[in-house]
Amino acid sequence: MRTVALYINFTCTSAESSETKGMKNGMLYLVPTPIGNLEDITLRAIQVLKTVDIIYAEDTRTSSVLLKRYDISTHMESFHKFNEHKKTESICTKLLEGGTAALITDAGSPGISDPGFLIVRACIEKNIEIEALPGATAFVPALTVSGLPSDRFCFEGFLPQKKGRLTRIRMIAESPITCIVYESPYRLLKLLETLKELAGGNRRVAVCREISKIHNECKRGSINELISWFSKNEPKGEIVVIIEGKENGKDVEEDFGRDKKEKFNYTQ
Numbered sequence: 001m002r003t004v005a006l007y008i009n010f011t012c013t014s015a016e017s018s019e020t021k022g023m024k025n026g027m028l029y030l031v032p033t034p035i036g037n038l039e040d041i042t043l044r045a046i047q048v049l050k051t052v053d054i055i056y057a058e059d060t061r062t063s064s065v066l067l068k069r070y071d072i073s074t075h076m077e078s079f080h081k082f083n084e085h086k087k088t089e090s091i092c093t094k095l096l097e098g099g100t101a102a103l104i105t106d107a108g109s110p111g112i113s114d115p116g117f118l119i120v121r122a123c124i125e126k127n128i129e130i131e132a133l134p135g136a137t138a139f140v141p142a143l144t145v146s147g148l149p150s151d152r153f154c155f156e157g158f159l160p161q162k163k164g165r166l167t168r169i170r171m172i173a174e175s176p177i178t179c180i181v182y183e184s185p186y187r188l189l190k191l192l193e194t195l196k197e198l199a200g201g202n203r204r205v206a207v208c209r210e211i212s213k214i215h216n217e218c219k220r221g222s223i224n225e226l227i228s229w230f231s232k233n234e235p236k237g238e239i240v241v242i243i244e245g246k247e248n249g250k251d252v253e254e255d256f257g258r259d260k261k262e263k264f265n266y267t268q
Helices: 002-011 043-051 060-069 084-096 117-125 139-146 165-174 188-199 223-232
Strands: 027-030 054-057 076-078 100-104 129-132 153-158 178-183 204-209 217-222 239-243
Touching: 027 084, 027 117, 043 100, 054 060, 054 084, 060 076, 084 100, 084 117, 117 129, 139 178, 139 204, 139 217, 139 239, 153 165, 165 188, 178 188, 188 204, 188 223, 188 239, 204 223, 217 223
Parallel strands: 027 100, 027 129, 054 076, 054 100, 153 178
Antiparallel strands: 178 239, 204 217, 204 239
């Protein structure tokens, strides 16, 4: 009964509520959205989306489904890889004037293989506050169910389709730590075949697809076994590939010509 009362109070939140009064002016919120199941969204994410001045969405048509589900009527505009350079400056101007905005993508966390980096960098340069809400991203659940070591890992995102692709795959094959890539179902078999050439057919991998959706599944095995499986069963949906690290492989820091004892310095 207490849980129901909390939900009713939350959904009836108005512009004068205590939650809204806590909303900061001149703030950009990075709000993760569900990667499949629309119920995989936090109460706080809903509250932020309801109370900011504007929502910038990767695809307003896709995001309108989520907003309608949770009765969110906040004004929405597009912000995607084809217009982010053009719109970043105007967004920063609005935020400097005291406005609040939320950035969302079609699915997952902004900036993770989706638009977000440019606007975040611009806000930092202009001393605009940014807050990233925790939430959905595809590679974390894929890694945790893969059965492969998760104490250290490298997230590669989407591999290049042409130039530089083979170089990146070779680095993955030589890495001693678990590597994660996003891949199209149309290129999955080719990726596995290239990995076999560079890493051998016995290296363990996990292929997770349609995470949190109805047809969610994770196939685990050697590269040889998964090549055999996907040769007979056409891969479909959004795919995350987890690749086991190479035993006695080359350390990531060695690839960058760093001494193993020296910590990375990310400042420029």
